[in-house]
Amino acid sequence: MTFLKENVDIQSQASIAKKASKKVGILSTEDKNRALYILAEHLEAGYESILEANKVDLQKGQEAGYTPAFMDRLTLTKERIFDFAEGLRQVAGLEDPTDQVISDWTLENGLQVKKVTVPLGVIGMIYEARPNVTVDATGLALKSGNAIILKGGSSAIHTNQAIVDVIQYALEHTKIPKEAVQFIASTDREATQPLFTMKKYIDVLIPRGGASLIHTVVKHATVPVLETGVGNCHVYIDSEADVDKALPILVNAKTDRPAVCNAAETVLIQKDWLLEHKDALVKTLQEHSITVHGDEQTLSVIPNAVPAGEDDWANEYLSLHIAMKIVDHVHEAIEHIEQYGTKHSEAIITENQETADLFMKLVDASSLYHNASTRFTDGGVLGFGAEIGISTQKLHARGPMGLQALTTVKFLMTGNGQIR
Known part of the structure; x- marks a missing residue:
């Protein structure tokens, strides 16, 4: 069993991560890919120790009376762990997002200009309940040349520690320093607070969890935040919807995995x-x-x-409950989504292309669907290998965030003595 280290020095961890990020940032694509394959192998080989740790967290969750949706997110199986490993291999197979030349040109004076992608540096990941985030976020961070500091919720503390132990051991067999993956092994909520203001060491914070966590990080952080959002997702069934499409889509969006953020929570019906x-x-x-x-x-x-109350229109049930409202036309549906939506994923079911186009243009959300389930808002499904979260903001990144979202740009100028 893994022993937790409650007396943590977060500033030291952040400083170590910053130094490690410099080493990760200059590694070749081949070295990073090889490291991800090694991580995958070690996760599969060490699945039993991870499951033993997960049992401890599940037992504590049962004693605490966690909801079925919460327990589902917390639960690991051998199959899920092997899926994590396969996700790392998929990330390894993707194009390296760094050192890509976005554009280049030459000024009249002969100065050559290139705009290229580079790693962000150090990513602070604050998340709840989902042990898969520990693996997904680590894989994406390392492939994109970043270091990462992980702060998971107390509900999954033993599971996350066991996963990080496997990851750090595996990294000793790669060119990536194990210090590039830092884990804050504390169940104290206050331990998260120092991350909010460590601009010297941390380049971006990504909160992933419930509305309370995300609001707290956005409100108090001085470090830039990539805001992920809760999913009050809507399915609008239009007057010209095909019933043979509408009902299966609604069922899938609501019941496939009710506890996830891309599940439908409200259905609007003409x-x-x-x-x-x-x-x-x-x-x-x-x-x-x-x-x-x-x-x-x-x-x-x-x-x-x-009867639905006002709270129901904004509620993320994460269960087999759904809010339903009858509307006169697509404009009323759009107005409802504008008032209660969380800019995550919204769907329209209709055979009228003009109505669908209007919905897609006017609804403000990261991901919009015409005659398809909202459940496709997922980095793995969309070919990213994994995702570090789903951004509901508009600057830097929006929607499922994969490798490209973990990079920024530099302008590189090459001259031959030019002065201004």
Whole structure:
């Protein structure tokens, strides 16, 4: 069993990570890829020790009365660990995001200018409950030439420590210094606070978790923040929606993995479509044990629906509950999303291309879908190998963040004695 080190010196860890980032940043693509393959092999070989640590966290979670959704995010299996490893191999197979020439030109005086991609430096990752983030974030950070400081939630402390132990041991067999991966092994929430202001050592903070965590980091950090958002995702079923597409999409978006941020939490239905297809809709909802929280029109149509309060329109249920509102037209749906959406993922189901185009242009979100489930907002699914989070902000990065999001740019000028 791994022993936790509660007396941590975060400033020292950050300083060490900064020094290590300089070494990672100059490694070749081949060296970084080889390291990721070695990490994958060690994770697979060490899965039993990780699962033993995970049992401790799961037992504590049961005693604490964590919700089923929370426990699902916390739970590891051999298959999930092997999926983490495969994700690292996929990241290794992706193009190196650094040292790419974005553009180049020559001034009239002969000065040559290049705009190239470079690592951010040190990434501070603050997250809750999800042990997969420990692996995904590490793989993406190292492939993009960065060091990383990991601060997971107390609920997964033993699991995360066991994973980091495997990672750091594996790095001893690579050209990446093991100091490039730092883990704050503390269950004290206050231990996160110093990360917020360490601009000398940390180049960006990425919070990933519930609304409270994200709000706290955004509010108090002086270090730049890549804000990931909660997912109050909507599915709008238009008057011209194909029922054979609409119902399977709704079921998938709500029930495939209810506890994740790209699951649908609200369905908006055009009233004429509802009246025509209410029997099929009711049957589908009942077959999948979906509890509906609805407005007055919904309550008159959907048996056993419960009245929706104002909080329901903004709620991220992370369960088999869904809010339902009946609307007159696409503009009303767009207005509702504008008021309650979290700029994560939104979907429209319609056979009218003009209506779909209007929705896609006017809805402000990182990821928009026409006749498809919101569940595709995922870095792995979209070909990134893994993701470090889903950004709901607009500057630097937006949507699922893969390797490119962990780089910035430099302008490199080459002259022959030019002066101004």
